[in-house]
Amino acid sequence: MSLILAAILGYLLGSVPYGLILTKAAGLGDIRSIGSGNIGATNVLRTGNKALAAATLVLDALKGLVALLIAxxxxxxxxxxxxxxxxxxxxAFPVWLGFKGGKGVxxxxxxxxxxxxxxGLVALxxxxxxxxxxxxxxxxALAACAVAPVAALLSGDLKLTVFAAALAGLIAWRHKANIQRLIAGTEPRFGTRKG
Structure with a gap:
């Protein structure tokens, strides 16, 4: 039962779409209508508002951190x-947005x-x-995903390794289109408005 409660807690905290909330509150409209259509900090940055992008980054990180610490x-x-x-x-799959969320970085x-x-510091x-x-x-993001499970494995902690691998798998899955563009050499760099 405790694991079920932890999963519910984590999901609900994780599903709060801060990028969407902040951009709408700032009068910038629906973040899903620009750039990649993503609700994360990278796409918020495409609005040109660095402060909102930084706030999104921090709040998205905090919701994951807080969920784990409470549990x-x-x-x-x-x-x-x-x-x-x-x-x-x-x-990644918030119920409030039709299960279409961010990429989880x-x-x-x-x-x-x-x-x-x-x-966390190694991955960052x-x-x-x-x-x-x-x-x-x-x-x-993808490089950090690849390194985190390896670093966890080298520490000798099997549960942490499985945990890091699960996170990496989810982030890689959410980056499928990015991976295709990286392979094709068409992935946008900082300062562009696509992707």
Whole structure:
């Protein structure tokens, strides 16, 4: 029962679409009608409002972090990991938006930081390094996804490895179109309005 409650908690917290809420509140309309149509921080940045993009990034990360920490406090470590994955699922497939949400990168960062701070920092460092080197946000996200389960495995923690692999799989799934564009060499770089 505790795992079910943790999953419900994580999903509901993760499904709050901060990018959509903030852009509408700022009078910028529906974020889903521009750029990639995504509700995440990268697409919010395409509005030209860096402050809103930063706020979206922070809030999307916090909702994952908070979901995991509450579940850990209430039901223990296994429930915490379930809540973390559920928060990612909520962000990617929010019931309020017809199950069409974001790609989960910021929420995943928050979840990883809450699960094991060092693993979150490793993933963030890889994302930042690759994204800055390539000027392609999705390349950084996918590189971080690839590294996180490996880093968890090297730590000897099997549950953490499965958890990181589940997050990575979900993010990779949500980036299918990005992966196709990366392979084709057509993935937009920072400063463009497509993708």
């Amino acid at each position: 850990r406090w209430a039901w223990g470590e296994d429930a915490a990991l379930v809540a973390g994955v559920a928060a990612m699922a909520g962000h 910021a929420t995943g960062a928050g979840v990883l930081l809450a699960a094991q701070w060092w693993l 460092a890889v994302w930042l390094g690759v994204a800055l080197a390539t000027r392609i946000s999705s390349a950084g």
